[in-house]
Amino acid sequence: MTTSRRRFLTGTTAGLALAGVAAKAKGQARPARVRRIATEEAFATPELVKAWLDIARADPGSSLDVSTGILSIFDNPRPGSNQDRFRRQLLDLDTERVAEMDAAGVDVQLLSVTIPGVQMFEPALASRLAIATNDHLAAAIARHPTRFAGLACFAPQDPGPAVMEMERAVTTLGMKGFIVNSHTANLYLDDPRFAPILEAAQALDRPIYLHPRAPSNGMAAPFRDYSMGGSIWGFGIEAGTHAVRMILGGVFDRYPRLRIVLGHMGEALPFWMWRLDHMAARRAKDGRMKPLALAPSQYFRRNFAVTTSGFESPDVLDLVIGAAGIDNVMWAIDYPYESSRDAVAFLEKASLSSDQRATIFHRNAERLFRIA
Structure with missing residues (x-):
């Protein structure tokens, strides 16, 4: 006797449903899906894009950032290319982004402005753009309060106004860092001129996400070939x-x-x-470096x-946890x-206990960034 496909599927579905009811009756209900908070998710604003392109077109050789990102993404990218998609999705803080989150099962994105932010502009313009960018982000969060949280940008090249904007971002806009x-x-940031910014971040008790950009001009030359300046190596x-530099310079003392x-799993640290521990101790002992209160590994902990952004290697995850x-x-x-789907699948498949998975997926972000 043969069984039709429809009858088989109907019977299978009913059997699974009855099994689920039986499991629930025995106190074995399937656990709820763990919350997922993504903590390095980029956006841009039309005003920033225009300002970046003004600099890039006027002086394409001024910074490695121009060739590794700004021009390829924002200066008439080829239709249908990754760069074209990046441009569209960076500027979207509503329909497509939320739909992508829903499709992948992402509950919250912690949003931050994409590289190079406001840090390549002269101080007054940078400060003005930081305020406008943070207002733009706050408006998006207000439209989607359960889906988005935000990290504020500021202009380190303008420390006084930067501190004022940091305070406004936390106390008025509700930014998480x-x-x-x-x-x-x-x-x-180990340079003394940035001391007011570090003091403000500590006083406000909000973390600084130190995100890569293309290598600075002092180290850029070897990265100009083979597309090495971007995410493949230079970032x-x-x-x-x-x-x-921050660790060895005594910033955390x-x-x-x-x-x-x-x-990116700790940028190789x-x-x-x-x-680092071995050589720092040796250099402090022979006088080549000022002694630190702790070993570099102790400051690191x-x-x-550390976040897993863009790095889906189980072996590296184990190293980072250690x-x-x-x-x-x-x-x-x-x-x-x-x-998004690949990033979800990576952590779901990682060799972690359910408690460890929940800790990485959401608990640490809730605690460190104060995400409700």
């Missing part, structure tokens, strides 16, 4: 160098409660931790958090540059 796109005028080298977030501690690892996608 700050985004700094690595170097500013080829300088890094991580730039941000990792920035973080190491001066600001012990300052929190820095690194994307977890791999380097043993050697105390002052840093170096940073499970309570300092957060999930991220790197939308729109990476696939």
Whole structure:
């Protein structure tokens, strides 16, 4: 006797439904899906795009950022290309973005302005654009209060107004922290002129997400060939160098409660931790470096958090959890540059306990960024 496909499917569905009822009756109900908060998700504004293109077209060689991102994405990208999609999705803070989140099962995106943010402009313009960008972001969050949260940008090249904007962003706009796109005028946050910004971040008790950008002019030359300046290599080298400068420069002795977030599985720092500890101790002993209160690895666990953005390697995840501690690892996608579905699948399939998975998917983000 043969069974029709329709009868088989009907019977199977009914059987599964009855099995689910039986499991529930026995106290074995299927656990609810864990909440997913993505913590490095990019956006842009039309005003920023225009300002970036003004600089890029006037002086294409002024910065490696121009060739690695601005012109390829925003200056008439080829229709149907990835760059064309990036441009459209970066500018969208409503329909397509929310639909992509729904399709992949993403509950919340923590939004931050894409590279290079406001950090390539002269100070007054940078400060004005930071205010406008944060207002634009706050309006999007107000339209989607359960789906979006935000990191505020500011102009490090204009420290006084930057501190004022940091305070406004937290106390008035409700932002969850700050985004700094690595170097500013080829300088890094260990430079004394940025001290007011670090003091403000510590006083406001909000983390700074230290996001990569193309290598600064002082280190850019070897990265100009083979498309090395972008996400394939240069971005991580730039941000990792920035973080190491902050550690070895004693920033976290001066600001012990300052929190820095690194994307992309820690920009290679977890791999380097043993050697950083080893060589820092040697250099302090022979007088080549000022002694630090802690070993670099201890600052990494105390002052840093790491996200998985754009990096879907199980082996690297294990390394990062070991170096940073499970309570300092957060999930991220790197939308729109990476696939939301792939990022979800990566963490769902990772060799983690259900408690560890929930910790990385949402608990750490809720705690560190104060996301309700």
